[in-house]
Amino acid sequence: MTGAASRRTVLTAALAAAAGAGGVPSAAPEAAAAARHVDNRFWATHADWSGGSTAGTRVVAGARPGVVIGSPVRRTTYRDPHTGRTSAWECASWTSAPHRPGVPASEIIVSWNAHTPAGTWLQADVSGTYSDGTAMPWYIMGRWASGEADIRRTSVDGQSDGKTSVSTDTLSVNSPASGLRIASYRLRLTLYRTPGTTRTPTVWRVGAMSSAVPDRFTVPPSTPGLVRELIVPRYSQNTHLGQYPEYDNGGEAWCSPTSSQMIIEYWGRRPTAKDLAWVDPDFADPQVCQAARYTFDHQYEGCGNWPFNAAYAATYRGLNGVVTRLQSLTELESLVRAGIPVITSQSFLKQELTGAGYGTAGHLMTAIGFTAGGDVIANDPASPSNPAVRRVYRRREWENIWLRSKRHNAGGKVVSGTGGVCYLYWPESPTAAQRSALAALGIH
Template sequence: MTYPGSTTTIHERAADWTGAEIRGAQLHAEAVSLASGASSGTLTSLPLTVAAFDELVPSWNAVTPGAGSVSVEVRAQMGAAWSRWYSFGTWSSAEGRSSLDGQKDSAGQVMTDTLRLSKKATAYQYRVTLRGEGTTVRLLAFNTSDRARQSAGLGTASDRRAWGKINDVPQRSQMIYPDGGEVWCSPTSVSMILAAHGVDVTVPQAAKSTYDRAYDGTGNWSFNAAYAGALGLRAYVTRLPSLAAAENFTGAGMPIAVSLGWKKGELPGAAMATSSGHLMVLIGFDKAGNPVLNDPAAPNNATVRRTYPRAAFEKLWLSHSGGLSYVVGG
């Protein structure tokens, strides 16, 4: 999936891992698992050449029974030199999942779920480590993007075929939970999308299952995609260049979670006056092309459904996160 300034590469079948170095693991038609008798194993990809980028966000879908876990590391090539291996922490469906703090050097830094480089890279390589009997990885995805081009698609014309189509997604407010719900926008959004696909988990369950110990919160983008993936769906993080591109998903019956921020007065009708970063679910577009959202910041479930002005919403989404979106499907 390639757009101007953004590329998402997805590996989910044996052919995608041709040439990878595999130790203690084995390939299946659509997954990687530990080899028989091994307690841990690794798959190291070949270098992947993509359009110039200075940010990378990984995603993975894995099954980690018991105390099993998965770690994903990435290194980037800038000019002729390779960076160190940067880790995105340890993921597990059990307790104890955590990103890894303190990874900053002259080449770049990891900010929980995002590798930000000090200059443009032209290639990257990834390494996934599997631990524990039964641990299996069935999808690895990497979004690479050029921060300088994150708003390049602003105002892209729509073909309007998705206008007037609203997907049926249950409405859930994060604000009705007194024990931390005010910061549960990401797992609340994921729980709504899961429910739309027939997987019904409560908001507190989703929050508990995405909690990142190092981040001390539930907003880790990679962990939220991993959570949906662990429940059997295909989930990954991407960046879209415009609402016109987002219409391809909602028009096909696939709501997506989107990340944006705004200052007072910038988003008319917003459930919160301001936000430094908020996830909500884009469920479709009204007949005039304005985005229709399930905004978990609403004070109660009945007021979650919101319609925001297209131009204002698109500008805030692209300028804040470069069009970052969770894509979750069957």
């Protein structure tokens, strides 16, 4: 569980036409498209990058095409609010072509995959147009580097134009009930390096999940369609209680990086002994400490920044990571069927999830399979030990706490739910089944 989760505001749309939709029905493609409330658009191919506009960047080919600094267009300074240090940088930028989601959006979450060697970092921004024809300003969705020597990775608070606002990692329409939506958007990458060097970040994936999740306390039940369990490493966040409290109070709040580490290792990657040399040798599972440190958002003061977790996963050789939403447990089943576990975000009261033994304002766990009865098999890091991480949760309870967009908290107040938010990590060379399962969600 993450103690910082209660600071996140996730605003959701009230779309009467979609209020009863629990997923895409098995009907004609036109009907399925009309029922969707999630749109994924990621730029990752040479054609994608070449279709954007450059200002000092250039497109590089290869197995993982991307953008790098070519000839910087300007010099600037950046005062890091978390260190107080002001440094000079030269920079270049890439801007995507406009994208118009299939459904006008009430929320956008941007994620990216990149390599940032020492002396470099990047900033990801989003802008667009509203459904009333007016323009949205450019919003900063993250300042990021894989390391810590140059800047502290950070979200940026206080961004709003009165119509939309940024809360940590999510751009949301302030009043969805007004009917205002985000009609189109563009993404911009600004790449920074130490002046006079030839270093450069390399970004091989950037994109966004835009959505207009129905405003609902309950979701329609799904029909079980899969019996399978993926063998995923098990790590407990609670075994790290009290360790490195500078990273969001230690293991008590490390559900997100602990879940990320489980899936990174599922795909056969892990930090090296050199990477882990900073961790107290008396601590078990030091790779969880590593994940917490390198997903930590110094503004949010937590390890639960969704895009920062996806970006961290993608620092490992040959891995991709994105943040998206799924619309149903059926979609999750299709991913598990293809061998892709799913890190899910949910919030619930203790009595809403039988067997959990806790309630939470925000928690990440990993869905790894389904029983013969259709119940969800999850690696839940909020467990007392690594062997206890594997849990079986009742299907109907689990899908509702994950997919709903509104709920009642312990005080009876109406608050937001995550509406199916999840992280997806997969290898650079997926199997045909994995590629197909991702493509069905609009992820390529």
